[in-house]
Amino acid sequence: xxxxxxxxxxxxxxxxxxxxxxxxxxxxxxxxxxxxxxxxxxxxxxxxxxxxxxxxxxxxxxxxxxxxxxxxxxxxxxxxxxxxxxxxxxxxxxxxxxxxxxxxxxxxxxxxxxxxxxxxxxxxxxxxxxxxxxxxxxxxxxxxxxxxxxxxxxxxxxxxxxxxxxxxxxxxxxxxxxxxxxxxxxxxxxxxxxxxxxxxxxxxxxxxxxxxxxxxxxxxxxxxxxxxxxxxxxxxxxxxxxxxxxxxxxxxxxxxxxxxxxxxxxxxxxxxxxxxxxxxxxxxxxxxxxxxxxxxxxxxxxxxxxxxxxxxxxxxxxxxxxxxxxxxxxxxxxxxxxxxxxxxxxxxxxxxxxxxxxxxxxxxxxxxxxxxxxxxxxxxxxxxxxxxxxxxxxxxxxxxxxxxxxxxxxxxxxxxxxxxxxxxxxxxxxxxxxxxxxxxxxxxxxxxxxxxxxxxxxxxxxxxxxxxxxxxxxxxxxxxxxxxxxxxxxxxxxxxxxxxxxxxxxxxxxxxxxxxxxxxxxxxxxxxxxxxxxxxxxxxxxxxxxxxxxxxxxxxxxxxxxxxxxxxxxxxxxxxxxxxxxxxxxxxxxxxxxxxxxxxxxxxxxxxxxxxxxxxxxxxxxxxxxxxxxxxxxxxxxxxxxxxxxxxxxxxxxxxxxxxxxxxxxxxxxxxxxxxxxxxxxxxxxxxxxxxxxxxxxxxxxxxxxxxxxxxxxxxxxxxxxxxxxxxxxxxxxxxxxxxxxxxxxxxxxxxxxxxxxxxxxxxxxxxxxxxxxxxxxxxxxxxxxxxxxxxxxxxxxx
DNA sequence: GATTTTACGTA
DNA sequence: CGTACGTAAAATCT
Numbered sequence: 001x002x003x004x005x006x007x008x009x010x011x012x013x014x015x016x017x018x019x020x021x022x023x024x025x026x027x028x029x030x031x032x033x034x035x036x037x038x039x040x041x042x043x044x045x046x047x048x049x050x051x052x053x054x055x056x057x058x059x060x061x062x063x064x065x066x067x068x069x070x071x072x073x074x075x076x077x078x079x080x081x082x083x084x085x086x087x088x089x090x091x092x093x094x095x096x097x098x099x100x101x102x103x104x105x106x107x108x109x110x111x112x113x114x115x116x117x118x119x120x121x122x123x124x125x126x127x128x129x130x131x132x133x134x135x136x137x138x139x140x141x142x143x144x145x146x147x148x149x150x151x152x153x154x155x156x157x158x159x160x161x162x163x164x165x166x167x168x169x170x171x172x173x174x175x176x177x178x179x180x181x182x183x184x185x186x187x188x189x190x191x192x193x194x195x196x197x198x199x200x201x202x203x204x205x206x207x208x209x210x211x212x213x214x215x216x217x218x219x220x221x222x223x224x225x226x227x228x229x230x231x232x233x234x235x236x237x238x239x240x241x242x243x244x245x246x247x248x249x250x251x252x253x254x255x256x257x258x259x260x261x262x263x264x265x266x267x268x269x270x271x272x273x274x275x276x277x278x279x280x281x282x283x284x285x286x287x288x289x290x291x292x293x294x295x296x297x298x299x300x301x302x303x304x305x306x307x308x309x310x311x312x313x314x315x316x317x318x319x320x321x322x323x324x325x326x327x328x329x330x331x332x333x334x335x336x337x338x339x340x341x342x343x344x345x346x347x348x349x350x351x352x353x354x355x356x357x358x359x360x361x362x363x364x365x366x367x368x369x370x371x372x373x374x375x376x377x378x379x380x381x382x383x384x385x386x387x388x389x390x391x392x393x394x395x396x397x398x399x400x401x402x403x404x405x406x407x408x409x410x411x412x413x414x415x416x417x418x419x420x421x422x423x424x425x426x427x428x429x430x431x432x433x434x435x436x437x438x439x440x441x442x443x444x445x446x447x448x449x450x451x452x453x454x455x456x457x458x459x460x461x462x463x464x465x466x467x468x469x470x471x472x473x474x475x476x477x478x479x480x481x482x483x484x485x486x487x488x489x490x491x492x493x494x495x496x497x498x499x500x501x502x503x504x505x506x507x508x509x510x511x512x513x514x515x516x517x518x519x520x521x522x523x524x525x526x527x528x529x530x531x532x533x534x535x536x537x538x539x540x541x542x543x544x545x546x547x548x549x550x551x552x553x554x555x556x557x558x559x560x561x562x563x564x565x566x567x568x569x570x571x572x573x574x575x576x577x578x579x580x581x582x583x584x585x586x587x588x589x590x591x592x593x594x595x596x597x598x599x600x601x602x603x604x605x606x607x608x609x610x611x612x613x614x615x616x617x618x619x620x621x622x623x624x625x626x627x628x629x630x631x632x633x634x635x636x637x638x639x640x641x642x643x644x645x646x647x648x649x650x651x652x653x654x655x656x657x658x659x660x661x662x663x664x665x666x667x668x669x670x671x672x673x674x675x676x677x678x679x680x681x682x683x684x685x686x687x688x689x690x691x692x693x694x695x696x697x698x699x700x701x702x703x704x705x706x707x708x709x710x711x712x713x714x715x716x717x718x719x720x721x722x723x724x725x726x727x728x729x730x731x732x733x734x735x736x737x738x739x740x741x742x743x744x745x746x747x748x749x750x751x752x753x754x755x756x757x758x759x760x761x762x763x764x765x766x767x768x769x770x771x772x773x774x775x776x777x778x779x780x781x782x783x784x785x786x787x788x789x790x791x792x793x794x795x796x797x798x799x
Numbered sequence: 800g801a802t803t804t805t806a807c808g809t810a
Numbered sequence: 811c812g813t814a815c816g817t818a819a820a821a822t823c824t
Contacts, residue, residue, distance in 0.1 A: 431820055432805050450805095453811055464806055492807065496818060517815065529810085531815050544816040547809035573810090641812035704811065712813040716810085720814095745810040745814090 022047050024077030024115050031189040032069070033121040034060075035112065037130040037164060038080040038089055049076050050165070059165040060127075063175060067182030075119060079134045081108050089130050098133075109134050109153065116154045123188040124157060128164030135159045146181050146329025147336040150194055158194060160185045173699040176320055180330050195333045199354050203346040204250040207264045210238075211271045217242045221306060222275065223282035223357040226289045227349050229253065233292045233537050238272065239349040244332075244358030249350040273299040280306035282360040284324050284352070287387045287514070291537050295391060302384050309356055311379040312363040314515035315372045318526050319699050322515065328355045331362035375694050379514055382530075382724055385731035385740065386512035390535050393507035394545070394741050395751070397557035400790070404555055405498045412490040419483050429487050435463040445471050451644050454705055465489075466648055473651075497552035500542045508541030508556075510534070512743060527713055528694050529720035530743055546744055553792030563754050563787045566794055567764045568747040570782040571606050572719040577638045579774040580714060581674035587777065594782055598798050601782075607631040613667050614660075633664045637671055638715070640708045678710050690714050691774045692721045719746050722772065722781065729767040738763075742791070749791065761785055761799045 022039040025048060034050075042054030050057035064071050082104075084091035090098055092105040101109065112134065116124065126132040129141040135151045136159050138144055144161050151157045162181035168174045188195075204210035219242045227237040234253065241247035250268070252258060258265060276299055283289050286308040293299040313322040320326070325338035337351045367373045420426050423442075427434050440447045440461070448467035449459045465485055472481035502508060511533050516526030534543035542548065548556075558564045571590075578586035586606070593604030608622040610630030617626065632649045635641075643657035650657065665672060681688055687697045688710060694717055700706045723746055730748070731740060738760060742749040752760050768783040786794035 428820085430806090430818090433821070451811065455811065457811080460805095462805080488807085492818085496808075513815095525814065527814070529814070532809095533816060542817075544809085547807085547816070549808055552808095636812065639812035645812060708812060709814090716814065719810090747810085 021081050022049055022078060022083075023081065024075055024112075025049060026075035026077075027073065029119055030073060030075040031122045032073070032185060033075040033116065033119065033124045034077070034127060035124055035131040035135065036076075036078045036127045038078055038087065038092075039083045040087060040166075041083065043078075044083040049078050055169055056164070056166040059169050059175075063165060063168065063178050063182060066175075066179045067186060069182060069186050075115070075121065077112065077115065079108060079112060079130050080105060081111070098130075113153050116151075116157060120157070120192070122158065122190065122192045123185055124151065124154075124159050125182070125185045126159050126161040128167065131164075132159070132161045136161075143339060144336055145177070146184065146326075148188060148195060148333060149335075156193065158188055158192070160188055172701050173319065176317070176697075176699055177330075184330075184333075197334065199245045199247070199334070199351075201347055201350040201354060202248045203350065204248055207250070207260055207268050210248060210250040211268065213248045214240065214271050214275045217275065217279070219243060219279075221280040221282065223247075223353050223360065224276065224289065225284065225349055225352040225356060226292060227345060228292055230536065231539060233296065235292060235296065237346055237349045238268075239353035240272075240275070241350070241353035241357045244354055244361065247350040247354035247357075249346045249353065251346050269297045269299065273297070273301075276301035277304055280304060282307045282309065282356055284308070284327075284356050284359075285310045287383055287390070287511070288536065290383070291387050291391060294387075295537060302387065305380060305383060307360045307364065308380060308383065309359050309363060310515055311383075312360070312367060312376055314526065315376045315379060315694075316363060316366050316370065318515075318528075318696050324352060324355060324359070327359045327363075331359045334358070370695075371693075372695065375692075378721070378725070378728075381728045381732075382514045385727055385735060386514055386530065386743075388731075388735065389740055389743070390509055390511050391538065392739065393503060393505075393509040393538065393540070394556055394791075395559065396502055396506050396508055396555050397790070398502075398506060400557055401498060401555040404552065405494060408490040408494045408498065408551075412487050412494065415483050415487040415490070419480060419487065422480060422483075429484060430491060432463050435484070436461055439463055439468075439471065446474065454703070469648075469651075493549060493551055497542055497548055498555070501540050503538060503540040508545070509538035510541060510543065510545035511536065525709065527696065527717035527720065528690075528724075529716060529745055530724065532743075545742060548791075550792055554790050556791040558751055558789055561753055562751055563757065563789065564741065564791050564794070565750045565752055565757055565760055566747055566786045567750075567761075567768065567783050568786070569719060569723060569768070570784050572722075572746045572781050573715040574606055574634060574638070575779060575781050576715040576718050576774070577671075577674075579777060579779045581670040582775050582777075583668065583670045590782075594780055607634065610634050610664075614663060629660065633660055637661065637664050637668070639712050640675065640704075675707070675711060678714075679707060682706070682710055688713055690717045690721065691772050691779075692718060694721060718772070719781075722770065723748070725770065726764070726768045730763060733767075734760075734763055757787060757797070758799070761797075765799065 022043050036049060039049060040054050040056055042051045042057065043049055050060040052058065052061060061071060080089065080092055090096065092102050094100040094102055124135060126135050129139055132141055132144060133139050135153050136149050137152050141161055141163060145163060149159045149161065151159045162178050163174050168178055204213065223241045225239045226235050228235050236253040237249055237251050239247055239249035252260065252265065281301060281304045283305065286305050290302050290305070293301060309327060310322055313327055325336070328334055332355060334355055337348060341348045367376050416429065419429065427438055429435060439445050447461055448470055450462045452459065465488060468481050468484050500508065513531045513533060516529060516531045532544045532546040575590050578590060589604055589606060589609055593601050596604060607627045607630040608619060610633065611617065611622045611626040612619050614630060615626060629650060632646060636646050643654050643661055646657035646661060647654050682698060687695055689695045696713055698706055698710055700709065727740065727743060727748055739751040740748065741751045750760055764783055769780055772779045785797050785799055787797050788794040
């Protein structure tokens with residue numbers, strides 16, 4: 001019977017009272033059926049769903065191409081067949097939350113059901129939340145995308161949800177996820193029915209059962225996952241998988257009580273310790289699990305790590321989310337399980353363990369295929385030093401801290417009182433809104449706006465420090481500006497950096513994150529630099545240790561007889577840029593500096609060099625001010641900053657800033673060429689590779705924002721990686737003997753006995769002068785040293 | 800009470 | 811129209 005129909009759409013366009021009916025199109029018996037939401041303006045005009053020249057249709061087609069799917073072989077339709085007023089799907093629902101469909105929508109869903117029934121596709125791809133709801137009754141696309149579901153509308157038929165192409169248009173980085181999803185959908189179009197779930201996930205009834213499971217594991221690799229209660233990171237559940245399909249978990253804690261006797265628990269930890277120190281281990285975010293095991297149970301299994309799936313995913317896809325649920329949706333064919341954490345934590349944990357194993361196997365193949373194994377192994381080697389730095393913490397001198405708190409609390413309180421007196425009323429100067437009202441309404445000053453990232457961004461009013469500085473120039477002799485700045489500075493210092501909780505031993509801890517940021521899930525920029533954030537294992541301190549201001553650094557003091565020694569990569573990013581841009585003059589300067597004896601190195605200062613070329617003065621005659629101009633311009637231009645930044649930094653007018661920039665570019669034409677070459681590389685496949693082999697695909701919209709992000713990528717990433725290589729080597733050689741305190745992107749701090757200074761300097765130099773090939777030349781970034789009684793009081797020392 | 804915005808510290 | 815990062819406090823949402 002079906003044979004009689006060659007195309008579903010015999011009459012795609014039917015006009016009813018001026019509104020087009022947009023029907024499903026495509027060949028009968030297609031294996032994939034794409035279902036969207038409603039027709040848009042163009043679809044309505046031409047009667048075709050995802051019309052090729054409509055915004056969503058254009059994106060849809062390009063996503064299909066990237067996923068290797070031929071649209072001609074697919075059915076394509078929408079849930080709603082007419083365009084609602086204002087393109088709002090809620091028009092077809094009785095209620096605001098879009099759960100009760102109106103009669104007409106019910107009829108369209110029945111049409112959809114019949115189309116599915118006639119065609120019997122192997123997979124229906126639900127594009128967006130409405131299609132997901134119509135086909136399965138579920139609403140949250142972000143929760144279910146990437147996982148196979150069974151249709152409730154047509155039982156027995158697979159539904160595979162992903163984002164709507166229009167969502168990709170709004171948030172372009174989603175396209176990576178959608179392409180990955182579509183590839184998986186293409187795989188599912190090859191067979192009908194739900195994929196069998198072969199996993200055996202078991203919650204152990206008691207310790208004995210868990211221990212016998214551990215003892216019987218024959219495989220040499222296992223994956224491990226812990227659940228822990230905060231604060232204190234007390235382990236509540238342990239899960240171990242011996243393969244992607246076999247996992248067992250055991251609940252150790254119920255409520256606030258251990259479920260087992262002390263003796264039983266000790267037995268468990270002993271047996272677990274044996275397994276963890278004899279097998280190769282897979283973990284997701286191993287630094288946390290290994291850290292908790294080491295700190296709370298004395299189990300040190302760091303050297304047994306084979307793969308941290310977080311790091312593997314970071315090396316492969318640094319631009320995407322990397323939580324386990326997301327990775328599973330890309331790599332595996334398992335049902336979504338992340339929402340079961342509360343209802344059945346033990347099974348949830350077992351699923352975590354098993355899925356981590358499966359993800360690891362997938363990622364390993366991908367790392368190999370894409371030539372990323374070296375970067376991955378390097379990142380794995382960073383786990384031990386970063387974790388031990390976290391656990392060790394850095395010492396705080398309580399007396400110094402209290403004095404600083406007292407001093408700066410006085411400053412902001414006095415400043416506040418003075419301001420209130422001048423203004424004749426009380427204002428919260430930490431409130432941006434109140435300060436804006438004060439400046440722009442009460443005082444009627446010219447409104448200051450934030451610098452925009454894009455010309456198309458809306459202008460935003462600001463009352464930040466930069467705006468206040470500008471106003472103080474416009475209105476001289478008004479004392480409130482300086483008072484405001486003083487208040488903000490000291491308040492911030494006290495609240496964010498001085499009044500912090502210390503550990504019982506008076507230390508501060510931070511978690512060094514090898515994979516960088518994790519804040520939002522629409523594309524990240526992690527370039528291989530570490531980030532620093534609050535340690536969940538030891539939650540003491542200000543969290544981020546990479547943004548402590550100089551004043552607050554004074555409270556981090558060395559023990560008696562000890563010093564804090566700092567090693568810096570000299571002008572690191574400027575050196576990398578010089579080699580990337582192939583700036584011969586500059587490269588020669590850096591090489592000459594390297595070959596000069598220590599006492600003469602000051603004669604090869606890059607910023608003075610810039611000033612010499614900019615202003616035609618002699619090297620000896622470069623003033624401090626001219627050097628600052630040179631430094632600011634080099635920095636600004638390297639990263640394609642504009643005159644706004646230069647004028648703000650130098651305190652000059654925009655006109656002067658523009659002239660300076662122009663002059664700089666004329667003297668350094670290589671920079672424009674280098675920027676152009678970055679753009680050319682992006683044009684090829686949006687991917688940049690650093691001299692150390694780290695790759696990053698830039699998913700943002702094509703344009704200046706993308707370019708600027710890309711310009712900064714190679715220098716930042718290369719310097720970060722080189723410093724971490726140094727740190728790993730130094731740790732591997734001497735981590736047991738010397739205390740590595742802090743990593744600050746291009747410098748490392750040590751806490752060492754004063755008598756060891758020159759030995760540690762030697763150790764640093766042994767590794768830090770490593771050679772890197774760039775543009776068929778050999779780059780060496782120099783190192784220099786400072787030391788002092790505290791982190792905030794550091795003096796240069798020779799070597 | 801949870802989430803978003805604004806501002807600000809470092810490299 | 812520098813980039814990258816994390817956090818505190820205020821504002822805003824539900």
